[in-house]
Amino acid sequence: xxIPSSIVTLLVGIFVTLASLWYGQNHGLMPVAASAEAELVxxxxxxxxxxxxxxxxxxEGALVVAAVRFRRKEGDMGDGEHLEGNIxxxxxxxxxxxxxxxxxxxxxxxxxxxxxxxxxxxHNMAPAEASSSVQVAYAPGEGDMPxxxxxxxxxxxxxxxxxxxxxxxxGAIPGTAVGSLLSIDVKGLQYAFIFxxxxxxxxxxxxxxxxxxxxxxxxxxxxxxAFWLPEFRIKQDMIPGQDTRLVFTAIRExxxxxxxxxxxxxxxxxxxxxxxxxxxxxxxxxxxxRLTAMAAGDRTIAxxxxxxxxxxxxxxxxxxxxxxxxxxxxxxxxxxxxxxTDYSPADYPHAEHHSLExxx
Amino acid sequence: xxxxxxxxxxxxxxxxxxxxxxxxxxxxxxxxxxKVIGIQYLVxxxxxxxxxxxxxxxxxxxxxxxxxxxVTPDVYNxxxxxxxxxxxFLWIVPAGAGLANYLIPLMIGARxxxxxxLNAIAFWMIPPSGLLLIGSFFFEPPTAGWTSxxxxxxxxxxxxxxxxxxxxxxxxxxxxxxxxxxxxxxLKMRVPSMSLTDxxxxxxxxxxxxxxxxISTPVLAGALILLAFDLFAGTAFFNxxxxxxxxxxxxxxxxxxxxxxxxxxxxxxxxxxEVVSVHAxxxxxxxxxxxxxxxxxxxxxxxxxAHHMFTSGTPPWLRMFFMITTMxxxxxxxxxxxxxxxxxxxxxxxxxxxxxxxxxxxALFLIGGISGVMLAAVPFDIHVHDTYFVVAHFHYVLFGASxxxxxxxxxxxFPKMTGHMINxxxxxxxxxxxxxxxxxxxxxxxxxxxxxxxxxxALYDPQFTDLNVLAxxxxxxxxxxxxxxxxxxxxSWRYGPKAPANPxxxxxxxxxxxxxxxxxxxxxxxxxxxxxxxYGLGYxxxxxxxxxxxxxxxxxxxx
Numbered sequence: 001x002x003i004p005s006s007i008v009t010l011l012v013g014i015f016v017t018l019a020s021l022w023y024g025q026n027h028g029l030m031p032v033a034a035s036a037e038a039e040l041v042x043x044x045x046x047x048x049x050x051x052x053x054x055x056x057x058x059x060e061g062a063l064v065v066a067a068v069r070f071r072r073k074e075g076d077m078g079d080g081e082h083l084e085g086n087i088x089x090x091x092x093x094x095x096x097x098x099x100x101x102x103x104x105x106x107x108x109x110x111x112x113x114x115x116x117x118x119x120x121x122x123h124n125m126a127p128a129e130a131s132s133s134v135q136v137a138y139a140p141g142e143g144d145m146p147x148x149x150x151x152x153x154x155x156x157x158x159x160x161x162x163x164x165x166x167x168x169x170x171g172a173i174p175g176t177a178v179g180s181l182l183s184i185d186v187k188g189l190q191y192a193f194i195f196x197x198x199x200x201x202x203x204x205x206x207x208x209x210x211x212x213x214x215x216x217x218x219x220x221x222x223x224x225x226a227f228w229l230p231e232f233r234i235k236q237d238m239i240p241g242q243d244t245r246l247v248f249t250a251i252r253e254x255x256x257x258x259x260x261x262x263x264x265x266x267x268x269x270x271x272x273x274x275x276x277x278x279x280x281x282x283x284x285x286x287x288x289x290r291l292t293a294m295a296a297g298d299r300t301i302a303x304x305x306x307x308x309x310x311x312x313x314x315x316x317x318x319x320x321x322x323x324x325x326x327x328x329x330x331x332x333x334x335x336x337x338x339x340x341t342d343y344s345p346a347d348y349p350h351a352e353h354h355s356l357e358x359x360x
Numbered sequence: 361x362x363x364x365x366x367x368x369x370x371x372x373x374x375x376x377x378x379x380x381x382x383x384x385x386x387x388x389x390x391x392x393x394x395k396v397i398g399i400q401y402l403v404x405x406x407x408x409x410x411x412x413x414x415x416x417x418x419x420x421x422x423x424x425x426x427x428x429x430x431v432t433p434d435v436y437n438x439x440x441x442x443x444x445x446x447x448x449f450l451w452i453v454p455a456g457a458g459l460a461n462y463l464i465p466l467m468i469g470a471r472x473x474x475x476x477x478l479n480a481i482a483f484w485m486i487p488p489s490g491l492l493l494i495g496s497f498f499f500e501p502p503t504a505g506w507t508s509x510x511x512x513x514x515x516x517x518x519x520x521x522x523x524x525x526x527x528x529x530x531x532x533x534x535x536x537x538x539x540x541x542x543x544x545x546x547l548k549m550r551v552p553s554m555s556l557t558d559x560x561x562x563x564x565x566x567x568x569x570x571x572x573x574x575i576s577t578p579v580l581a582g583a584l585i586l587l588a589f590d591l592f593a594g595t596a597f598f599n600x601x602x603x604x605x606x607x608x609x610x611x612x613x614x615x616x617x618x619x620x621x622x623x624x625x626x627x628x629x630x631x632x633x634e635v636v637s638v639h640a641x642x643x644x645x646x647x648x649x650x651x652x653x654x655x656x657x658x659x660x661x662x663x664x665x666a667h668h669m670f671t672s673g674t675p676p677w678l679r680m681f682f683m684i685t686t687m688x689x690x691x692x693x694x695x696x697x698x699x700x701x702x703x704x705x706x707x708x709x710x711x712x713x714x715x716x717x718x719x720x721x722x723a724l725f726l727i728g729g730i731s732g733v734m735l736a737a738v739p740f741d742i743h744v745h746d747t748y749f750v751v752a753h754f755h756y757v758l759f760g761a762s763x764x765x766x767x768x769x770x771x772x773x774f775p776k777m778t779g780h781m782i783n784x785x786x787x788x789x790x791x792x793x794x795x796x797x798x799x800x801x802x803x804x805x806x807x808x809x810x811x812x813x814x815x816x817x818a819l820y821d822p823q824f825t826d827l828n829v830l831a832x833x834x835x836x837x838x839x840x841x842x843x844x845x846x847x848x849x850x851x852s853w854r855y856g857p858k859a860p861a862n863p864x865x866x867x868x869x870x871x872x873x874x875x876x877x878x879x880x881x882x883x884x885x886x887x888x889x890x891x892x893x894x895y896g897l898g899y900x901x902x903x904x905x906x907x908x909x910x911x912x913x914x915x916x917x918x919x
Contacts, residue, residue, distance in 0.1 A: 029810045041739050048737065052730040059726050062701050063719060070640070072708040077865075080642035080707040082896030089702075090646050090695070097694040101687035101733060108737040109680060115739060118676045168673040170742070223512040224606060226671060226746060230812030233743040235671050239607065240511060241600030242673045257821070261671075261746040261814045263505045264512060266433035269817030 016057045024050025034252040034277065035232035036173060037115045042233070044111045051100060116247055119171025169236045172213055172247040181215040181247065182208065188218070188225030188238040190264055191271035201290045206275040209283035210253050216246045226262035229275060237262055250277040382876075390484060392476035393879060397483050398462025399777060401454045402770070404483075408450035408490055409763075413839060415443040420801070420835035423828050428818040436818035437503035438520075442493065444506030445524065448624065449531045450490045452758065455766045456627035457482075457538045460566050462777060464542060466870035466877060467560045469551035469886045474544040482537035489530040496523040505816060507613060510598040510606045514590055521591055525584045532577050532584075535623075539573030542566045551869075553888040557651070560868045560892040561644060564651040565630025568658035572619040572626075575662060580616030583609055607673045614665035622661040624758060626654060628765025629696055632718050634892075635772050636700050638866040639715040640707030643893040646699045653692035660689040670741045679738045686736035693729055697722060712864075713787025717768035720795050724760025728753055731806065746816075749809025755802045767794070767845070774849070775863045779876045780856030786848040793841030800834025860904035867901055868892045874908055883908070 024046045033039050070080075112118065172181065184206070185196040195203050208214045218227050220238035227246065228235040236244045260271035278286065382393075387400055419439050422430040431439065461479065465472055473479045496502060502524035504513035513521050546563050586597040587609065596602025598609040637644045644650060666674060666682040700722050709715060731753040735741050744750060767790070774782040804827040809815075813824045820828070862871040867890050873882050890899050 029807050031811050041743055044737060045734070045740050048734045048740065052734065056726065056730060059697065059701060060723055062705065063723055066701065066704040066707075067709060067711075067719065070704065070707050070709050072641075072710045076708060077900070078641070078708070079896040079900075080640060082643060082894070083645065083706070084643045084893075085646040085649065086702075090649050090699075093698045094649075094691060094695055098688075098691050101690050101736075104733065104737060105684050105687050108683060108739055111739045112676075112680070117679070117738070168675060223515065224509055228746075228814065230743070233739075235742050235745060237672045239600075239673050241603075241605070242607070244673055257812065259812065259814050263437070263509070263816040265516070266437055266503070266818070268437075269428070269433065269814075269819040272821075 012061075016054050016061075019057060020050045020054035023053045031231050032252065032254075033231065033233070034250055034254065034256055035229075035234070036249045036251055037170070038231065038233040039251075040111045040115055044107060047107065048104060051104070114173065116171035116173045119174060119247075168239075168242070169218065169244040170234060170246050170248070172215070173249065181213050183215040183217065184208075185217045185219070186227060186238070187221055188227065188260065188264075188271075189221040190223065191260070191267045193225075193227070193258060193260075193271075193273050197287070199287065199291060200294065201287065203290070205273050206258060207283060207286050208250055208275065208277055209280045210250050210277050212280070213247055213249045216248075218244045218246065223264050224262045225260045225264050225271070228259045228261040229256065230259060231256040232275075235261055253277045253279060390480050392472070392480050394461050394465050394473045394476065394479060395777075395877065395881075397479050398458045398460075400483050401458025401461060401486070404486055404490070405451050405454035405458060408446050408454070410842065411494060412443050412446035412451055413842065415439050415446065417835055417839045419443060420832040422818060423820070424832040426820050426822040426825055426828075431818070433818040434503065435501075437505070437516075437816070438497060438501030440816055441502045441505050441508075441524070442497055445493060445502075445528070446490070447758075448506065448620070449528060450486065450493070452624040452762050452766075453531070453535055453620075454486050456569070456624065456762075457535070459562075459627055459631060459766070459769050459773075460538070460542050460569075463562060463773065463870060464545055464566060465549070466776075466873070466881055467563055467868055468546065468549060468554060469869050469882060469888075470545065470549040471880045471882070473541050474549055475541050478537050479541050482534040482541070485530050485534035485537075489527045489534070492523055492530075493527040496520050496527075507610075507617070508587070509613075510587060510590060510604075510609050511600060513587065514599055518591055522588065525588050525591070529581060529584055532581050535573050536577050539570040539577075543570040543574070546570075551886060551888065557648065558888060558891060560630075561633035561647070561650055561654075562627070562630035565626045565633070565654050568654040569623050569626040571655075571658050572623050572661060576616040576619040579612055580620075583612035583616070586612075607669070610669050610672055611666065614668045615662075618665040618668060619658075619661045621754070621757065622657055624762050625765070626657065628721070628762055628769070629654065631765055631769040631772070632700060632721055633696075634866075634868065635714050635718045635768055636703045637893045637895065638772070638864045638868075639712055639718070640704050640709045641895050642703055642707035643891075643895055644699065645702035645705075646695070647893065649695050650699045653695045656692040657689060660685060660692070664689060667736060667741070670738050671745045683736055683738045687733060690729065690733050690736075697726060697729065711788075712771065713782070713784055713791060714768050714772035716788060716791040717764050717771060720791065721761055721764040721768060724756050724764060724798065728756030728760055731756065744809050746814055747809035748805040748813045748815055751815050752802045752805035752809060755798075755805070759798055759802070764794070767791075770849070772864070773870075774852070775859030776870060776875050776877070778853045778856070779859050779874075780852050780854075781859050781863065782852040782856060783848050786844045790841055790845045790848065793837055793844070797834045797837030797839075797841055801831045801838060802834070804828075804830045804834075861908050862901050862903050862905075865901040865903060867894055867899065871901065872908075 027046075027049055029049075030042055030045065033042055183198055186206075187194040187196070192204060193206075195206050197203070216227065218236055218238045220240045222240065224240070225238040226235055227238055229248075232248055232250070234246055234248055236246050238244065254277055256275050256277070258273045258275050260268060262268075264271060382396060386396055387403070391397065391400075418431065419436065422428065422436055422439075428436065461473065461483075464470075496519070500517050500520040502508065502513075502520040503516045504521065508521070508524065543566075546559070546567055550559065586595075589595040590597055590599050590604070594602075596604035598604045598606050600606060633644050633650055664682055664686045666678055667686045670679050670682075700718075704719075731749070735744065735750065735753060771782060771787055774780075808824055808827050808831075811824070813820055859875040861873065861875050863875075864871070869886055869888075869892075870877075872886055890897070
């Protein structure tokens with residue numbers, strides 16, 4: 001059988017193209033996409049899988065063919081062809097990857113912009129109190145205050161430079177009305193996430209309404225943590241002393257994991273909670289029920305471990321130092337509860353404003 | 361015949377001994393012979409590979425079930441920290457340094473390295489550094505990961521962290537001394553007839569590696585010294601409770617540790633360029649492209665570090681800049697991979713163990729390279745950063761390329777180093793087990809990471825159990841795969857058939873002297889008559905040229 005090599009090349013090209021196009025769409029490697037951002041990222045990933053799988057087939061195929069066709073015959077002591085290179089071919093395989101990675105760069109840049117990654121610069125909504133629990137002993141710029149950008153910050157115990165620097169993370173999708181953001185403060189500590197809602201609710205789980213942009217202001221109390229929502233394809237480190245933020249829009253109701261993705265201690269693997277995406281009505285019902293409970297004097301943080309009646313708090317909290325349980329360092333939890341009992345409406349000046357907005 | 365000798369006068373009055381001139385005890389002494397030091401490095405590094413591998417096997421055993429039941433999460437973090445540190449700083453770096461030490465002077469026709477005493481000092485820093493680190497496991501292991509990010513690393517125990525810093529400072533110093541030595545040796549000690557573009561590609565790769573070591577390692581030392589101040593003296597360079605910035609540590613750490621991955625892999629890029637050409641009996645395809653791409657990688661490797669920090673507190677412009685530089689580094693790397701495949705094409709491929717490992721290297725490195733380009737894309741990296749996808753990626757690069765590369769190099773140069781042939785059958789068994797085990801362990805990790813499994817965790821969501829069990833089985837196969845190698849290498853070193861000077865009929869200069877070479881490497885100053893890869897031009901190297909033995913006398917039998 002003697003098939004011209006140009007036809008073989010053509011057939012191989014068609015096969016590789018079809019196979020990679022198919023695989024790029026059908027790899028099934030990503031979890032369900034629950035946010036608008038996730039759909040953008042998945043589009044990028046599918047494209048990269050298509051190109052990557054094609055390259056994989058070509059090079060591994062060439063290796064296998066070479067291994068079979070060009071194996072040394074028994075007793076052959078001669079040399080192969082003296083071929084030192086081929087300049088046009090080398091230019092081609094330099095140029096093609098260069099063009100491909102350039103294309104992926106531009107595509108990634110576009111996706112990143114559409115996700116709101118570049119939107120951070122002109123957006124300064126980081127609340128001053130978010131990092132106030134880091135005891136900053138030394139404030140750069142103290143004294144002559146050239147770095148103070150905001151008179152209100154000057155009275156905060158956090159140096160203004162740290163607050164003004166909240167430019168890391170993901171911003172809102174361009175075109176989103178900033179006023180409509182539901183803004184939730186998230187504090188990471190060993191080994192839990194604490195969510196503070198605008199209307200004063202504090203919870204160990206994240207409840208959000210579907211189809212509404214949500215802003216998370218991320219901070220850490222002790223060490224680095226990372227706030228990861230796998231089904232939403234977004235992640236941002238939580239850094240003690242530096243605020244970061246994430247803005248995203250859920251598009252699918254359901255319950256999904258919230259995962260800490262930065263090594264934060266032995267029970268790092270147990271630092272998980274869940275995000276519950278609800279319809280706006282269900283979300284409002286949840287908010288109302290929590291507000292009612294708080295008005296009735298319930299000061300506990302929901303969905304965090306609580307001490308049973310028959311044991312002292314410290315005894316109980318020691319349990320969480322054991323493996324297999326969601327563990328929170330006793331001191332951290334004690335501190336949190338003190339913080340919470342100090343609650344007064346004055347601490348949350350935006351609370352009323354936000355609940356009005358959601359009612360409308 | 362390719363070897364011509366310039367002068368017929370022996371270089372010294374000492375009679376040339378025929379092999380075996382080193383007693384086994386010499387390998388435990390402060391010896392300035394680069395060949396002894398090279399083997400000291402390789403054997404020491406292999407010991408630490410077994411240690412790091414054992415740690416990994418315990419970790420995989422723990423991860424066979426979602427609950428932290430085999431070891432406590434505390435111990436698990438100690439395991440993962442030591443596994444990373446041992447494998448990188450005590451296995452891959454010393455193994456690369458060992459190959460470079462052994463091969464560079466032989467490849468360029470020198471009698472030794474430029475600074476032999478410095479060379480020995482550099483090696484003898486490795487055992488204390490390693491023993492210190494491993495010793496820490498028995499009282500208080502460091503548990504903040506091999507990256508040791510503050511503030512966590514400032515709170516996990518002063519002793520373990522202090523030992524970790526000390527150990528890396530010592531190892532880093534050894535690496536700097538080694539890098540300086542390689543660079544000077546290659547630039548200054550080549551035989552006069554060898555221009556830079558006549559050098560074997562391994563030497564080009566070592567120039568690139570040494571530049572990276574010399575530029576970036578001091579920055580790591582600076583970061584670790586500042587971290588030590590934070591730890592012991594209560595300063596606040598990185599400690600946010602005193603106004604320090606933990607993100608600055610990440611910048612300094614990765615300024616070294618990203619170039620470090622090229623320090624880990626470039627020597628093996630060099631070694632594979634030798635192996636594919638010799639065992640396919642064909643010139644390396646695109647010598648200059650492969651040589652210069654090493655230098656380009658070395659330069660670009662210095663400006664990609666913040667791609668490890670896309671989810672840290674980094675501003676958007678910085679993410680975009682480092683995304684583009686990281687993407688671009690795929691181009692010179694691609695040139696190498698295509699060059700190796702084109703070298704095999706229309707060659708006469710002998711499936712020796714060295715060649716099998718070389719082909720495994722190309723196949724696996726390609727996968728790591730593709731996932732590397734994906735990771736460079738910021739929007740995608742934000743999803744998979746710090747997940748098992750990243751673990752899969754860097755094991756395809758570090759295990760698939762670096763470790764396969766070290767084994768490839770050992771099979772290729774074993775006859776030269778020991779004077780005995782290594783058993784090829786068990787070499788192939790070793791390859792098959794390693795290749796299967798490697799893919800079984802690390803391939804499922806891609807999916808785990810994409811689906812939502814974060815890394816560095818002792819306990820995980822039970823939905824990930826199946827793929828983790830698969831990975832654990834793979835890791836056991838890998839653990840078993842070292843046994844045939846270990847026995848084969850030890851047995852062949854002692855009882856293997858006597859190796860000729862040039863068993864592969866290669867053209868580079870290390871094959872033009874005895875196996876093992878005598879103390880001063882070459883009887884007379886060798887003169888270059890062919891390029892390092894001039895196969896197919898009619899030069900056929902002899903396996904065992906008789907004149908090599910003319911001046912040699914048999915060594916006295918070691919008592």
